[in-house]
Amino acid sequence: MRRAHVSRPVVAAYAVGGILAGILIAVPTRWIDADDLRTWAPVASSIIAAFALALSAYTYATSARRARQLQTYDAWMNWNDGTRSARRQISEKYPVMSANNAKILANSTLAPVLDSDAADDAHTIGTYLTGLERIATGWKSGIYDLDELDRLAATIIIRTEQRHSAYIRAVRVARRHPAAYTSLEDLADALRRRHPRLR
Numbered sequence: 001m002r003r004a005h006v007s008r009p010v011v012a013a014y015a016v017g018g019i020l021a022g023i024l025i026a027v028p029t030r031w032i033d034a035d036d037l038r039t040w041a042p043v044a045s046s047i048i049a050a051f052a053l054a055l056s057a058y059t060y061a062t063s064a065r066r067a068r069q070l071q072t073y074d075a076w077m078n079w080n081d082g083t084r085s086a087r088r089q090i091s092e093k094y095p096v097m098s099a100n101n102a103k104i105l106a107n108s109t110l111a112p113v114l115d116s117d118a119a120d121d122a123h124t125i126g127t128y129l130t131g132l133e134r135i136a137t138g139w140k141s142g143i144y145d146l147d148e149l150d151r152l153a154a155t156i157i158i159r160t161e162q163r164h165s166a167y168i169r170a171v172r173v174a175r176r177h178p179a180a181y182t183s184l185e186d187l188a189d190a191l192r193r194r195h196p197r198l199r
Contacts, residue, residue: 065145068142068143068144068145068148069145069147069148071138071143071144071145072138072139072144072145072148072149072152073148073152075135075138075144076135076148076149076152076153079128079131079132079135080153080156082131083127083128083131086124086127086128087128087160089124090121090124090125091163093121094121097163097164097165097166097167098166099166099169099170101166101167102166102167102169102170103170103174104118105118105121105122105125105167105170106122106167106170106171106173106174106175107170107174108121108122109122109123109126109174109175110174110175125164125167126171129160129164129167129168129181129184132157132160132161132184133181133183133184135149135187136183136184136186136187137183139183139187140183140186140187146190146191149187149191150191150194154191154194154195154198155195155198157184157187157188157191158188158191158192158195158198159198160188161184161185161187161188162188168180168181168184168185
């Protein structure tokens with residue numbers, strides 16, 4: 001997991017806030033007499049309070065974004081590291097995921113006894129596609145950050161969805177589940193819009 005850090009904009013904002021507070025405190029005592037201080041003090045307090053509120057909102061938004069980035073990084077690395085060997089195994093066994101292969105694999109999960117090898121392969125594919133679907137669902141619900149997924153994994157996500165498109169369609173038919181892997185498709189589409197060359 002990457003180490004969290006305080007961003008430069010936050011540090012700068014605190015520095016500016018300190019300088020502003022110092023000016024607002026110093027100005028009345030140097031150039032404003034005691035009679036006017038009672039008028040100046042509420043104004044200064046309001047300005048400092050408004051700045052503090054804006055700074056708090058900015059800090060919260062920055063922290064929330066950073067937390068999403070770290071969660072996204074952890075989720076992606078866990079999936080990528082945990083499924084690498086399985087994805088390589090399937091890629092070597094099925095260099096091209098044809099419609100016929102996809103249909104055999106999807107149907108094998110309904111009657112695994114008839115074709116245990118295909119059922120095992122379908123289970124392997126389903127495991128890593130389901131993991132990617134969960135990441136995509138997390139992105140759609142606001143848990144994971146699209147910019148971070150783009151930076152870390154745009155090519156892998158797009159290629160994985162493309163390579164398994166025939167299998168996904170076959171699964172929807174075999175299981176009568178038209179919504180299977182729709183979040184993964186939506187995530188791949190969002191990344192494709194950012195990378196037209198990967199279409």
